[in-house]
Amino acid sequence: MADETLSLKKAFSGHGGFGVDETTMAAMVTKWRKQPDQKSRFRSDFSGFFTKIGSIEKCEDDYLLRLKTEFSRFKNIMVLWLMHTWERDARWMHHVMHKSYPFTVIVEIACTRTSEELLGAKRAYQALFNHSVEEDVAYHIKESYSKLLVGLVSSFRYEGPQVDNDMAKWEAKALGNVIKSSGSGKLIQNEEVIRILTTRSKRHLKATFKHYKELHGKPIEEDLGANLCLQETVKCIDKPAKYFSEAINIAFKEGADKPSKLSLTRVIISRADVDMEEIKETYHKQFGVKLEDMITKNTHGHYKDTLLTLIGK
Numbered sequence: 001m002a003d004e005t006l007s008l009k010k011a012f013s014g015h016g017g018f019g020v021d022e023t024t025m026a027a028m029v030t031k032w033r034k035q036p037d038q039k040s041r042f043r044s045d046f047s048g049f050f051t052k053i054g055s056i057e058k059c060e061d062d063y064l065l066r067l068k069t070e071f072s073r074f075k076n077i078m079v080l081w082l083m084h085t086w087e088r089d090a091r092w093m094h095h096v097m098h099k100s101y102p103f104t105v106i107v108e109i110a111c112t113r114t115s116e117e118l119l120g121a122k123r124a125y126q127a128l129f130n131h132s133v134e135e136d137v138a139y140h141i142k143e144s145y146s147k148l149l150v151g152l153v154s155s156f157r158y159e160g161p162q163v164d165n166d167m168a169k170w171e172a173k174a175l176g177n178v179i180k181s182s183g184s185g186k187l188i189q190n191e192e193v194i195r196i197l198t199t200r201s202k203r204h205l206k207a208t209f210k211h212y213k214e215l216h217g218k219p220i221e222e223d224l225g226a227n228l229c230l231q232e233t234v235k236c237i238d239k240p241a242k243y244f245s246e247a248i249n250i251a252f253k254e255g256a257d258k259p260s261k262l263s264l265t266r267v268i269i270s271r272a273d274v275d276m277e278e279i280k281e282t283y284h285k286q287f288g289v290k291l292e293d294m295i296t297k298n299t300h301g302h303y304k305d306t307l308l309t310l311i312g313k
Contacts, residue, residue: 019303
């Protein structure tokens with residue numbers, strides 16, 4: 001009985017993690033059929049889920065809300081997996097438009113998709129919401145990084161092989177001068193910074209960041225101060241696998257907030273058929289553990305099985 005109770009607690013994410021163990025739950029329905037005393041003992045023993053009130057054990061509202069989220073993870077990942085990639089990106093951008101830190105998802109989509117993929121997402125956005133991404137970003141986001149985000153989602157970058165190395169070196173110097181003269185607090189609104197980051201090809205920007213490191217002895221991210229939006233823009237363009245690896249790891253951390261947890265599904269769904277092998281290798285190098293082992297340890301049920309399948313275990 002003790003083992004069965006513990007198994008059912010784990011199935012309900014009573015010991016943390018993502019998702020629920022549907023198979024164990026269904027098995028317990030069979031085992032405990034017509035055994036109300038078993039369920040009563042389980043309710044009495046599961047203090048986080050139930051609270052004794054008079055002669056009954058009441059379900060805690062906060063825990064019910066948490067369960068609603070955990071039960072929905074498998075449903076959400078399946079719907080997102082079936083959805084067209086353009087619609088998926090459009091819905092993700094629209095969803096975060098009214099949130100506290102919308103730049104994470106918007107920067108991620110604008111800087112890690114190809115020009116055609118971003119254009120497709122913008123077309124889907126217009127079809128779904130009768131507005132353009134650009135106008136919604138400009139209207140809804142009032143923070144200092146608004147102009148940068150509008151520039152990023154408006155971009156249609158050159159994706160050919162040519163890079164003007166002299167120009168990349170000159171712009172590395174220009175960025176260094178702006179950082180030195182403006183201070184980190186005003187960088188996010190600097191017209192030169194915005195122009196370079198939102199119009200140059202990714203190959204050009206990678207060359208620029210390489211020259212910056214050679215000139216200043218450190219990566220440009222280290223000189224961007226507390227500008228998280230700028231830091232993520234640079235990282236998504238220069239080292240997307242590292243960015244995605246870190247996003248996944250933050251989701252697994254104890255005390256991770258809801259947006260951070262949602263990134264686990266978003267990253268794995270969106271990169272499964274793109275660069276997942278590189279992300280897995282990067283994750284292992286960065287954190288000393290295989291991604292599939294972290295997923296196995298921290299997720300449950302059909303959600304876990306789906307994640308493992310998507311990453312190609």
